[in-house]
Amino acid sequence: MPKLKVVELFAGVGGFRIGLEKSGHKTVWANQWEPKTRVQHAFDCYSARFNDDFTDLNTDINEVDYKTIPSHDLLVGGFPCQDYSVATVQAQGIEGKKGVLWWAIEKILREKRPKYVLLENVDRLLRSPTQQRGRDFGVILSCLHNLGYCVEWRVINAAEYGFPQKRRRTFFFAAQKGTKWYKNMEKKHLEPDFIHNKGFFSDEFKVEQDDSNQLNLIDEVKDISNTQKISDSFAYHFLNAGFLFGTSLSTKKVFADYEGKQTVLGDILDKSVDNKYFVRDEAQIWKWKELKGAKKKKVKRKDGGTFFYSEGSMPFPEPLEAPARTIITSEGGQTPSRFKHIIMDPKKNEYRTLTPDEVEKICGFPAGWTNTGMPDNWRYFCMGNALVVGLIEKMGRTLLT
Numbered sequence: 001m002p003k004l005k006v007v008e009l010f011a012g013v014g015g016f017r018i019g020l021e022k023s024g025h026k027t028v029w030a031n032q033w034e035p036k037t038r039v040q041h042a043f044d045c046y047s048a049r050f051n052d053d054f055t056d057l058n059t060d061i062n063e064v065d066y067k068t069i070p071s072h073d074l075l076v077g078g079f080p081c082q083d084y085s086v087a088t089v090q091a092q093g094i095e096g097k098k099g100v101l102w103w104a105i106e107k108i109l110r111e112k113r114p115k116y117v118l119l120e121n122v123d124r125l126l127r128s129p130t131q132q133r134g135r136d137f138g139v140i141l142s143c144l145h146n147l148g149y150c151v152e153w154r155v156i157n158a159a160e161y162g163f164p165q166k167r168r169r170t171f172f173f174a175a176q177k178g179t180k181w182y183k184n185m186e187k188k189h190l191e192p193d194f195i196h197n198k199g200f201f202s203d204e205f206k207v208e209q210d211d212s213n214q215l216n217l218i219d220e221v222k223d224i225s226n227t228q229k230i231s232d233s234f235a236y237h238f239l240n241a242g243f244l245f246g247t248s249l250s251t252k253k254v255f256a257d258y259e260g261k262q263t264v265l266g267d268i269l270d271k272s273v274d275n276k277y278f279v280r281d282e283a284q285i286w287k288w289k290e291l292k293g294a295k296k297k298k299v300k301r302k303d304g305g306t307f308f309y310s311e312g313s314m315p316f317p318e319p320l321e322a323p324a325r326t327i328i329t330s331e332g333g334q335t336p337s338r339f340k341h342i343i344m345d346p347k348k349n350e351y352r353t354l355t356p357d358e359v360e361k362i363c364g365f366p367a368g369w370t371n372t373g374m375p376d377n378w379r380y381f382c383m384g385n386a387l388v389v390g391l392i393e394k395m396g397r398t399l400l401t
Contacts, residue, residue, distance in 0.1 A: 003024045003025050003026060003400065004020075004025045004026075004072075004073035004074045004115075004116070004399060005025075005026055005028045005070070005071070005072045005073045005074070006020055006025050006026065006027045006028065006072060006073070006074045006075075006076060007027070007028065007029045007030070007069060007070070007072040007074070007075050007076070007108075007112075007114070008027055008029075008030040008031070008076050008077060009030075009031050009061065009075065009076070009077030009079070009104075009105065009108070010031070010032065010061075010077045010078055010079050010101065011030045011031060011032040011042075011046055011077070012032060012042050012046070012078070012382060012385055012386055013042050013045045013046055013049070013365070013369065013370055013382050013386065014030075014045075014046050014049060014050060015078075015363070015364075015365070015386045015387045015388075015389050015392065016076045016077070016078070016118075016120075016387070016392055017030065017050070018364075018365065018389050018392075018393075019364075019389045019390065019391070019392025019393040019394075019395070019396055020074075020076070020392060020393075020396040022389075022393045022396065023393050023394075023395075023396025023397045023399070023400060024396070024400060025074065025396055025399070027050075027052075028070045028072055029054050029055075029069055029070050029072070030046070030050075030052065030054055030057060031054075031056060031057060031058075031059065031061050031064065032046050032057065032058060033058060033059060033060045033061060035060070040058055041374040041375075041378045041381075041382070042382055042385075043057070043058045044372060044373065044374065045369070045370050045372045045374060045382065048372040048373075049369065049372070055068060056068070061101065061104045062104055066107055066108050066111040066112070067111060069108060069111070069112055071112065072112065072114050073114055073115045073116060074114055074115065074116045074117070074118060074399070075105070075108065075109065075112070075114045075116070075117050075118075076117075076118045076119065076392075077105065077119055077120070078119070078120040078121065078169075078385075078387055079101045079102065079105065079119065079120075079121060080101060080121075080122075102139075102140060102143075105119070106143050106147075109143075109144075109147050110147060113147070113148075113176065114176070115175065115176050115179045116173070116174065116175055116176070116179065116181065116399070117144070117149065117172075117173070117174040118171065118172075118173050118174075118395060119171070119172055120169050120170070120171050120387055121169065121170045121172075122169065122170065123155045123168045123169060123170050123240075125137055125170050126153075126155070126170060126238035126239075126240075127238065132234075132235050133235050133236070133237065134234065134235050134236035134237065134238050135230070135231065135234055135235060137153075137236075137238055138230045138231075138234040138235075138236055139227060139230055139231050139234075140172075141224065141230075141244050141249075142224050142225065142226070142227040142230045143227060144174050144244075145224050145225060145244060145246075146225055146227065147176075148176055148177045149174035149175060149176055149177075149182075150174065150175055150181075150182050150185045150186070150189075150243065150244060150245045150246075151172055151173070151174045151243060151244045152172065152173050152174075152185070152195075152199050152200050152201065152242070152243040153170060153171065153172035153173070153238075153241065153242055153243070154170075154171055154172075154201040154205060154240065154241045154254075155168055155169070155170050155171075155240035155241070156168070156169060156171055156201075156205055156391060157256065158323075158388040158390070158391055159262075159323035160256035160258060161205060161256060161258050161260075161391070161394075162258060162260050162261055162262050162263060163263060163323065163364065163388050163390050163391070164263040164264055164265060164267060164268055164323045164324055164361075164362050165323055165324045165325075165326065165327060165362045165363065165388060166323050166324065166325050166326060167326045167327070167387075167388055168326075169387065169388075171201070171391075171395070173200045173201070173395075175200075181200060184198070185199070185243065185245050186245065189243060189245045189248065189250070190218070190248075193209075194243070195207075195241050195242065195243065195250070195252050195254065196208075196209060196254065199243065200395075200398060201241075201395075201398075203398060203401070204394040204395065204397065204398055205256070205394070206256070206257045206258065207241070207254035207255055207256060207257050208254070208255045208256075208257045209257075217250060217252075218248050218249070218250050219236075219248075219249045219250070220247050220248060220249075221234075221244075221247050221248075221249045222247055224244070224247050224249070236249070236251075237251070238251050239251040239252055239253045239254075240252075240253060240254060241253070241254045262323070263323070264320065264321050264322055264323055265318060265319070265320050265321075265322065265323060265324045265343070265362070266320030266321060266346065268358055268361040268362060269320070269343075269345075269346065269358060270355055270357055270358055270367075271347075273345065273352065273355060274355070277352045277353050277354075277355055278345070278348070278350050278351065278352040279334060279342065279350075279351040279352055279353065280350065280351075284334065284336055285351055287336040288316060288336040288337075288342050288351070289316055290336075291314075291336050291337060291338040292313060292314040292315070292316040292338060293313050293314075293316075294310070294311060294312055294313040295309075295310060295311045296308055296309070296310040296311075297309055297310075314338055314339075316342065317342050317343050317344045317351060318341050318342065318343045320343065320344075320346065324341060324354075324362050325339075325341065327359055327362055327363060327380075327383050327384050327386075328340065328384045329380065329381045329384030329385060330380070330381075330384070331353075331354065331359055331380040331383070331384055332353070332356070332376050332377050332379070332380035332381075333353070333377065333380075334353065340353065341353065341354050356370065356371070356376055356379040356380060356383075357371075359379070359380060359383045360379075360383060362383075363383050363386045363387070363388055363389065364388050364389030364390045364391075365383070365386070365389060370382050370383070
């Protein structure tokens with residue numbers, strides 16, 4: 001299959017682009033805009049690293065004239081989990097809530113009709129909102145169906161495929177009618193091992209064989225084309241893998257099957273670390289330990305009743321022989337935190353936090369990638385919003401087969 005022309009939305013500091021260009025594809029347009037901030041640090045980094053002259057690279061995506069976006073084969077992007085409910089607008093069909101970025105994606109797809117779509121979101125997308133589980137992903141599937149796409153999804157934990165971060169994300173791949181991947185699903189989606197062996201994700205992200213020997217359980221969603229009805233009343237228990245082809249919807253719980261090299265936190269540590277990352281104050285160390293410990297407290301409900309809220313302990317310090325936990329946007333700084341990483345430096349045998357370079361390597365970026373003039377807290381923030389580059393490189397290779 002020839003190399004694809006790519007459009008990258010919500011580009012951040014270029015994670016999709018790095019992975020796809022490593023696998024041979026070419027980015028022809030991108031957009032990165034951080035709302036409510038004067039200085040555009042992620043855009044500045046992206047611009048410095050790729051030196052593009054794309055029109056509207058740093059413009060609010062809702063203000064871009066979609067007709068000016070170049071023709072492309074593949075649209076990619078990581079977008080936030082928001083409220084995807086829709087309202088009927090007289091004589092205009094449906095309309096999503098203002099500021100919800102899915103609708104910008106939908107409008108671009110409607111205008112440009114690329115062959116393929118590859119998007120990333122948090123794993124809770126499949127079960128949101130809490131009062132109508134599965135509605136939001138159902139709305140997305142309905143939109144893609146109406147635009148002529150079949151869809152396959154998989155929740156992937158990067159650490160389960162050898163990468164040094166336990167980061168779970170939902171990836172979904174859509175293929176337009178007439179394309180190779182659409183024809184593949186059209187021909188094979190009813191076969192019992194489609195998700196395990198014959199789908200888009202099955203070669204690079206192998207899963208354990210399904211020993212049930214049962215046919216895929218197919219639900220016929222006759223209203224899938226009625227996005228308003230999906231928004232109003234659809235609820236579904238989406239599992240971590242599945243597909244939509246026409247009105248046929250199938251989902252399965254799958255488990256990673258990987259026997260290759262496992263990169264761990266200790267493998268990516270810097271050899272020389274500035275003193276500012278070390279935690280030497282005893283009171284701070286005690287606070288770190290306290291915050292990482294198990295918790296149980298009595299909580300009062302709105303109706304006057306009470307319940308006990310409990311949390312298990314977090315590792316202190318982080319084990320160097322295991323992958324890192326999910327990098328968060330507030331990873332940086334010396335302030336003690338339950339969720340940030342603190343390690344025992346193997347050379348100095350002292351506690352310290354992770355450096356920006358280490359966090360970049362955990363996400364699969366070259367060390368120093370975001371060292372383009374932004375402050376350290378923004379370097380951590382960008383990595384907290386980033387994906388694991390190696391996963392995208394693998395998907396890019398699949399697109400070449």
